[in-house]
Amino acid sequence: MRSHSAQAVTRLALAGLHTSLDSPVSESMNFLNEIALRFPDAISLAAGRPYEGFFDVDAVYRYVETFRAHLMADTGDETLVNRTLLQYGRTKGIIHELIAEHLRVDEDITADPESIVVTVGCQEALYLTLRALRRDDRDAVLAVVPSYVGVHGAAQLADMPLLPVKDAAEGIDLDDLAAVVRDARAAGLRPRALYVIPDFANPSGTSLTEETRRRLLDAAADHAILVLEDNPYGMFGPDPGTGEDTGAPTMKALDRAGRVVYLGSFAKTGIPGARVGYAVAEQLVDRGGDGPDETLADQLAKIKSMLTVNTSPISQAVIGGKLLENGYSLRSANTRERKIYQDNLAHVLDGLAARFPAHRAPHVSWNAPAGGFFVLLTVPFTADDELLEHSAREHRVLWTPVHHFYADARPRNQIRLSFSHLSLQEIDDGLDRLADLVHERTKKVTDDDQARPGTTAQ
């Protein structure tokens, strides 16, 4: 038996490691994860996780069996089926045809299965795409901000500057997009793509109208950039065809110029623990006469082969089976969850109205998305990490300061509320606690104002 007591330690300097590791983004992700762990009994209006009430491990086995039966029916060869499920496999994945069918059924998207790369969650699809589009220091990605923390992270990790484009009531400020592209080019940069969540964006909840989507596609063609369409929440709006249905088609479905790379997630509609997502990348890649044409998907697959080799076929079988059992429709597979998300959203909006009546202090306002996982709240004070820490400790409620979605440290007076994983009672309790914090904080602001000579409390 060897002794392990003489073990010495090697020290590395953070300043010598990848730049993403000392960026605000990395600190953000770390802080947000860590505070939830430190206050486990706080109600979380912060976590954007799917509802867990219907989680069922037995269904996982059934899904794999369903997919296995599908493979057996296809091939009649048990050895081949076992190899497909358990051996190293196709880099682009094994459920690409089922995903293409799902996109047709649920999103009216026509996609060549060969242009689909199945990935380890949507995050890998995003990283593969950014890495592919990054040739050198000049390449940049654009994003409507505030935006998903993960796009800031992926861009940092890909060594790609992320140029913020202004949000607007319609979801994106197209004039600002033009200005950002123009300024970037003038500065010697190459804007390659715009990242956008057109449906119930994270964190704003905003959706782009069909008209805005078409104008954005035209702008992308004019600016010679791609559109990276991330669509994790599109299914969680009002029922299509109902009077409340405000859903526009996906940008991929509207795309006539081949500008869209579609980033798909099964984390909210399938099973988060499968960690399966995908990219649809039909763009052609010019290899300078060197062999036959390839697609951008082919390039993403090559990068994936150096990164994760292939996505677990067992995980893919879980999602594949769920697609097969539901006629390829995740919209119908999520009937119960969709109702919960819509009910929770309504409960949050009603609950905010009841706790913060209009035209009365404290002056709190919020937007009213038609679906998705998030509501954006504007408060009359700065909502930073310090306040979140206080909120977690003293009020036992968590929420997300919006500055994390700008990837800078500048505190702002907005917070993101999420509700997807909560019961109605938890929403009530969470909003009560949040209201206590807001009242306490507003009183403090007012007291501070009164204490300051020469000012008058408004």
Place this chain on the structure above:
Amino acid sequence: MRSHSAQAVTRLALAGLHTSLDSPVSESMNFLNEIALRFPDAISLAAGRPYEGFFDVDAVYRYVETFRAHLMADTGDETLVNRTLLQYGRTKGIIHELIAEHLRVDEDITADPESIVVTVGCQEALYLTLRALRRDDRDAVLAVVPSYVGVHGAAQLADMPLLPVKDAAEGIDLDDLAAVVRDARAAGLRPRALYVIPDFANPSGTSLTEETRRRLLDAAADHAILVLEDNPYGMFGPDPGTGEDTGAPTMKALDRAGRVVYLGSFAKTGIPGARVGYAVAEQLVDRGGDGPDETLADQLAKIKSMLTVNTSPISQAVIGGKLLENGYSLRSANTRERKIYQDNLAHVLDGLAARFPAHRAPHVSWNAPAGGFFVLLTVPFTADDELLEHSAREHRVLWTPVHHFYADARPRNQIRLSFSHLSLQEIDDGLDRLADLVHERTKKVTDDDQARPGTTAQ
């Protein structure tokens, strides 16, 4: 119904995409994958895949159940168990404690579970590590070449030059290592780590003696570099304690200075389709007084959160269950497979000796590893991709030209033979076909020599 016929195409130039995509490495991986698909009825002495004969989907369900029962026994909380298995989860993974126990049982490695990051296969562990060690253009990784194609790929993708260190009979030329480090520093580069497979290396099959391992650890400390120890095949040698046992401890087990980052794979010992690997990275990271000490593992986890978020807990449960069912020993879980690999290796070595008698043309030689998946064959002609194509088409046998493991296009006269997934009969047939090729090719070389005026056939 929208019409999809008006779809136009966006074209991108390969020269504008990431440099890894037009590198020889990317072409290598693509070519090697593609040729196997084009000649599916060829016997593959090329694929380094584990034996499939014991693949069993029902065992996968059982493993997950075993892990679920383990979680239930731990927590007694079914909601929590379902959340652990199916929800978004801990970035570093959920089977870290089981892996630490496995390392103790099978490898005599003591590892803090908190310093283990569970990854999407070993390839992700490798990429995370290289990405973390890459601050700017000056950072470089070293590797003993010929080496695993995936290390060339990961380095390319991480924008890190890979500096080749010479192979030697003992597995690494330590004088060359010193020279490479010195020259790199003189050229303004920062050598950060040496990648090495100390046991039954890919493609050479070579193992480092314990003495060489110790000298390499000392050299790493002297040169102030890390050692990235990749160990996919270490278990596939002769039985420990038998007369034939030549196995040395892992470098991680011998490491007293904290120089080793251990890269683990379950693709060969667990189930390839789970796509689970891990890194053990206990090095401390100095954050300049900013918060408590963190480990390199903590940094790898931060990068992972921007890349794949977390490894599928379902996949982890498959491996976790297999570990639990086998008292954490994959050595004992692989008793049958280990015998097959040893028998196949012996059959290849015997088969080569029978087909290519010593001191008789054609002059073919090969090494004789004590275990692993590979034998390296030296032939009296250049073995390039063109010859492989000919071999596949005319002789129906696949093998791997060794130049792919140098990541350059310079053809060499060595080929890698693998045998891990074959039956004895397939090995016989494959070697027969290979011998036909060698004889044909040697005759051609001789004929060419005779046809050339002024030369004499030897």
